[in-house]
Amino acid sequence: MTRANFHRVDLDRVFLPFVAVSLEVITRCAARGVRYVATHGFRDLPEQAELRRLYVAGKGGKASPAGLSAHNYGLAFDFVCDASPRPGVQPDWRESAYRVLGDESTKAGLVWGGRFGDSPHVQWPGYVSALQLTPLRTLVQQSSLADVWARLDAERLSPKWRAANPKLAAELERLGF
Numbered sequence: 001m002t003r004a005n006f007h008r009v010d011l012d013r014v015f016l017p018f019v020a021v022s023l024e025v026i027t028r029c030a031a032r033g034v035r036y037v038a039t040h041g042f043r044d045l046p047e048q049a050e051l052r053r054l055y056v057a058g059k060g061g062k063a064s065p066a067g068l069s070a071h072n073y074g075l076a077f078d079f080v081c082d083a084s085p086r087p088g089v090q091p092d093w094r095e096s097a098y099r100v101l102g103d104e105s106t107k108a109g110l111v112w113g114g115r116f117g118d119s120p121h122v123q124w125p126g127y128v129s130a131l132q133l134t135p136l137r138t139l140v141q142q143s144s145l146a147d148v149w150a151r152l153d154a155e156r157l158s159p160k161w162r163a164a165n166p167k168l169a170a171e172l173e174r175l176g177f
């Protein structure tokens with residue numbers, strides 16, 4: 001049951017088309033014998049600011065400034081590879097444990113963080129860099145997360161986006177989006 005792989009995150013705060021494709025990706029990974037459990041999905045701006053503060057102080061892992069992470073818009077998941085069938089999650093942090101995740105997420109047209117040294121991270125395309133994320137930060141500050149998602153829905157239905165993201169467009173179409 002793939003939904004169980006997502007029980008630690010609040011799926012209501014993650015962009016629905018991204019949730020649907022991610023469920024597919026994790027099911028395909030499971031079929032290849034590798035189980036991934038989502039540990040982070042949405043993260044609000046104060047949480048992101050705190051992570052950034054810890055990182056800058058040398059007390060935490062690498063973290064983007066508030067508003068400049070795809071997590072702030074429900075457009076990313078972090079996964080942990082569960083190394084054992086025993087109850088609970090036995091994390092495997094070896095780089096090699098995320099190869100199947102990278103392979104299946106890339107095949108589905110998502111962006112795998114392994115491209116930039118963040119192997120557990122998978123996200124929606126087009127909103128990776130600070131330059132790409134800044135317009136979403138402006139929008140969420142002026143209105144709401146719902147408006148960000150409405151903008152992303154309009155974008156993903158455009159011929160231009162579909163031509164630029166053929167694999168993801170095909171997955172979404174198959175899933176009825």
Ligand SMILES: [Zn+2]
Pocket residue numbers: 071076077078120121122
């Ligand atoms: Zn992440």
